[in-house]
Amino acid sequence: MSDRSIRRLSDATVNQIAAGEVITRPSRVVEELLDNAIDAAASRITIEVEGDGTDRITVSDTGHGIARKDVVRALERHTTSKIQPESTTLIESVQTLGFRGEALAAIADCATVTVETNTGEPRGTKITTGPDDEPVRHDVGHAQGTTVTASNLFANRPARNASLAKPETEFRRITEVVSAYALLYPQIRFVLRHNGTETLSTTGTGITASVLGVYGRKAAQHTRSIDHRQAVSIDHGGTHAPRTTETQTVRISGFLLAPTIVRRSNTHTTVAINGRPVRQSAIRDAVVSGYGSRLGSKEYPIAAISVTVPHSLVDPNIHPAKQRVGLVGEDEIAAAVSKAIETALTSGDERIAAQTPT
Ligand code: ADP
Numbered sequence: 001m002s003d004r005s006i007r008r009l010s011d012a013t014v015n016q017i018a019a020g021e022v023i024t025r026p027s028r029v030v031e032e033l034l035d036n037a038i039d040a041a042a043s044r045i046t047i048e049v050e051g052d053g054t055d056r057i058t059v060s061d062t063g064h065g066i067a068r069k070d071v072v073r074a075l076e077r078h079t080t081s082k083i084q085p086e087s088t089t090l091i092e093s094v095q096t097l098g099f100r101g102e103a104l105a106a107i108a109d110c111a112t113v114t115v116e117t118n119t120g121e122p123r124g125t126k127i128t129t130g131p132d133d134e135p136v137r138h139d140v141g142h143a144q145g146t147t148v149t150a151s152n153l154f155a156n157r158p159a160r161n162a163s164l165a166k167p168e169t170e171f172r173r174i175t176e177v178v179s180a181y182a183l184l185y186p187q188i189r190f191v192l193r194h195n196g197t198e199t200l201s202t203t204g205t206g207i208t209a210s211v212l213g214v215y216g217r218k219a220a221q222h223t224r225s226i227d228h229r230q231a232v233s234i235d236h237g238g239t240h241a242p243r244t245t246e247t248q249t250v251r252i253s254g255f256l257l258a259p260t261i262v263r264r265s266n267t268h269t270t271v272a273i274n275g276r277p278v279r280q281s282a283i284r285d286a287v288v289s290g291y292g293s294r295l296g297s298k299e300y301p302i303a304a305i306s307v308t309v310p311h312s313l314v315d316p317n318i319h320p321a322k323q324r325v326g327l328v329g330e331d332e333i334a335a336a337v338s339k340a341i342e343t344a345l346t347s348g349d350e351r352i353a354a355q356t357p358t
């Protein structure tokens with residue numbers, strides 16, 4: 001190109017770049033909509049998927065809803081109710097799953113989006129928008145809560161559409177996402193439907209019930225819950241700051257399955273850090289290594305482990321799709337996780353041994 005002058009990108013291009021990072025495949029739409037439903041304190045979440053998810057994804061929740069005056073704004077970029085503009089809150093200290101105010105806007109950049117919502121008023125609000133459409137707002141009958149539908153995902157992005165896997169694979173990824181959330185949030189009732197048929201549901205009545213819903217009866221019978229607190233000594237600072245060591249309490253909770261039921265892939269080992277579902281390989285590997293020689297080669301456990309640490313140790317804002325968080329003392333915390341898993345399995349072995357008549 002001969003003209004090397006530097007120009008500002010158009011808003012449309014900026015939006016496309018951001019959307020390309022946030023919404024990479026149908027399961028990412030599901031993750032973002034589940035984050036929003038959980039942030040809205042929903043007790044029940046229903047996910048409906050048509051085809052591979054590009055045809056249609058609908059997520060309905062029983063959360064607090066969006067006020068009529070805010071619905072159009074919710075779909076704009078960088079609009080959020082989760083960080084107050086006048087507050088000095090650091091993004092590092094947000095406790096909600098969302099905080100960037102970009103998910104709905106990113107989805108609407110690559111799909112037709114309908115939001116139906118009600119905060120508990122006699123009438124709810126419905127708006128429809130899409131990559132080339134201005135939002136249109138109507139009144140609608142809707143119970144308290146929110147239903148977001150994304151249809152024709154990537155219809156305006158042929159290359160992205162072509163890069164998707166087979167429909168079964170894309171739906172399996174969606175199932176993995178819903179399973180992970182259902183296991184990490186056992187107090188919420190989840191229902192997943194594919195082409196009108198229910199494929200997964202949990203009752204929202206606790207860990208064993210959620211394992212039953214996701215993995216079936218045999219797995220539920222082999223479920224051990226874990227709730228362990230451990231003091232961990234964490235090194236702070238380093239290259240640019242003075243080194244200090246402090247002791248922090250790490251809580252390791254959730255459940256694991258006895259190694260009599262295993263899987264061939266590590267996608268069934270689910271991790272949350274301070275309530276955020278993440279693919280944090282250091283912690284996931286720590287869960288696996290806690291099983292030690294109880295696992296054969298190429299065997300992976302079924303487990304959903306929540307690690308809770310002081311907020312000062314976590315930076316939620318290091319990954320565009322929030323798949324990882326920054327974690328101070330990750331190695332020490334991972335070691336604590338391995339130890340906790342090993343201890344839980346060992347005491348379980350003793351329980352089983354004690355019950356076996358000699
Ligand atoms: P973020 O979650 O980072 O704030 P989003 O684009 O995902 O950004 O959502 C924008 C805003 O829309 C949220 O801050 C919230 O106020 C509102 N919102 C989105 N989904 C829901 C929902 N399911 N229930 C209630 N409010 C919602």
Ligand code: MG
Binds near residue numbers: 032097098099101
């Ligand atoms: Mg969000």
